[in-house]
Amino acid sequence: MYNVAIVGATGNVGRKFLEILEERNFPIKNLYLFASKRSAGLELSFKGNKYFVEETSEENIKNKKIDFALFSAGGDVSLKFSPIFSSYGAVVIDNSSAFRMDKNVPLVVPEVNPEDIKLHNGIIANPNCSTIQAMIPLKALMDNYGIKRIVYSTYQAVSGAGVQGISDLEDGLNGKPPKKFPYPIAGNCLPQIDVFLENGYTKEEIKMIEETKKILHNNNLKITATTVRVPVLNSHSESINVELEKPFELSDIFDLFNNTNGITLYDDINNLKYPTPLMASGKDGVFIGRVRRDFSIDNGLNLWVVADNIRKGAALNAVQIAELLIGSDM
Numbered sequence: 001m002y003n004v005a006i007v008g009a010t011g012n013v014g015r016k017f018l019e020i021l022e023e024r025n026f027p028i029k030n031l032y033l034f035a036s037k038r039s040a041g042l043e044l045s046f047k048g049n050k051y052f053v054e055e056t057s058e059e060n061i062k063n064k065k066i067d068f069a070l071f072s073a074g075g076d077v078s079l080k081f082s083p084i085f086s087s088y089g090a091v092v093i094d095n096s097s098a099f100r101m102d103k104n105v106p107l108v109v110p111e112v113n114p115e116d117i118k119l120h121n122g123i124i125a126n127p128n129c130s131t132i133q134a135m136i137p138l139k140a141l142m143d144n145y146g147i148k149r150i151v152y153s154t155y156q157a158v159s160g161a162g163v164q165g166i167s168d169l170e171d172g173l174n175g176k177p178p179k180k181f182p183y184p185i186a187g188n189c190l191p192q193i194d195v196f197l198e199n200g201y202t203k204e205e206i207k208m209i210e211e212t213k214k215i216l217h218n219n220n221l222k223i224t225a226t227t228v229r230v231p232v233l234n235s236h237s238e239s240i241n242v243e244l245e246k247p248f249e250l251s252d253i254f255d256l257f258n259n260t261n262g263i264t265l266y267d268d269i270n271n272l273k274y275p276t277p278l279m280a281s282g283k284d285g286v287f288i289g290r291v292r293r294d295f296s297i298d299n300g301l302n303l304w305v306v307a308d309n310i311r312k313g314a315a316l317n318a319v320q321i322a323e324l325l326i327g328s329d330m
């Protein structure tokens with residue numbers, strides 16, 4: 001049994017951590033909930049019991065003998081408190097982008113690169129939500145056919161922007177102006193997720209590109225991305241265009257996806273079956289449909305990939321990493 005802390009427990013992902021730890025019956029001895037000073041004293045429930053939220057501070061961390069600290073409170077909180085938690089013996093599983101590209105921090109999707117957890121020095125990074133769901137089909141394709149180039153186009157839900165992202169959609173539907181996004185999200189699409197960088201890409205796009213190379217251990221992959229916020233409450237959708245190295249039969253790709261752990265193939269266009277954000281919400285799998293050849297290039301393939309960005313894209317992936325650590329004796 002383990003002592004588990006959640007940092008950012010009052011947020012979208014924090015609350016989902018609680019739900020998933022309960023669903024999966026994670027072996028918890030003591031549970032500690034942390035958030036900002038504003039939430040100290042707030043009550044949250046877990047397995048029918050009430051837990052009080054504490055302010056995230058070294059004083060509140062140091063005597064608790066925490067084994068796992070699941071973080072989702074933004075990059076600044078991760079940068080400040082992850083080293084403190086790990087100095088008191090915890091393994092931090094961090095949902096922010098603060099450590100993802102750090103060479104000393106493994107970036108892990110358990111179905112894809114579980115072996116990387118062995119390299120941790122007290123912190124393991126959970127990839128970006130839009131990266132996680134793409135990795136599972138791409139790893140299967142890379143292992144079997146090789147990959148030359150990837151073109152990502154995403155349709156990302158407002159829940160990925162936290163509690164304020166959801167409020168902006170709800171308020172917008174009632175005619176109120178946005179607080180989180182630069183333009184109304186209700187009835188709109190915003191081709192900006194995170195800040196713009198000097199090269200004209202957004203930080204989210206560069207995260208997808210760099211994280212993909214790190215997780216697939218392949219720096220030579222050619223990748224481009226356009227990430228878009230859409231007025232969907234939950235679950236990210238992605239169009240992924242892949243140029244494979246070897247020729248393929250479409251029927252073999254269907255077989256491959258049917259036999260890949262973590263993928264639910266939902267592709268039957270004759271019966272109008274393809275995944276949507278509404279159907280993927282609340283579920284654990286990565287749903288794939290619209291699998292078809294890209295006739296414009298040799299060995300081209302198009303996929304439509306949908307997953308719950310708060311579950312597999314965040315909280316579930318982090319809990320799976322903790323389960324892997326338990327299985328590997330940390």
Ligand code: A2P
Pocket residue numbers: 007008009010011012013014034035036037038039040056072073074077161162163164
């Ligand atoms: P709080 O509710 O006290 O502000 P989301 O991304 O869904 O909006 O959630 C963000 C999470 O990060 C919340 O739990 C929030 O707590 C927490 N958080 C924000 N700022 C801090 C901080 N300075 N220290 C600790 N937790 C923080």
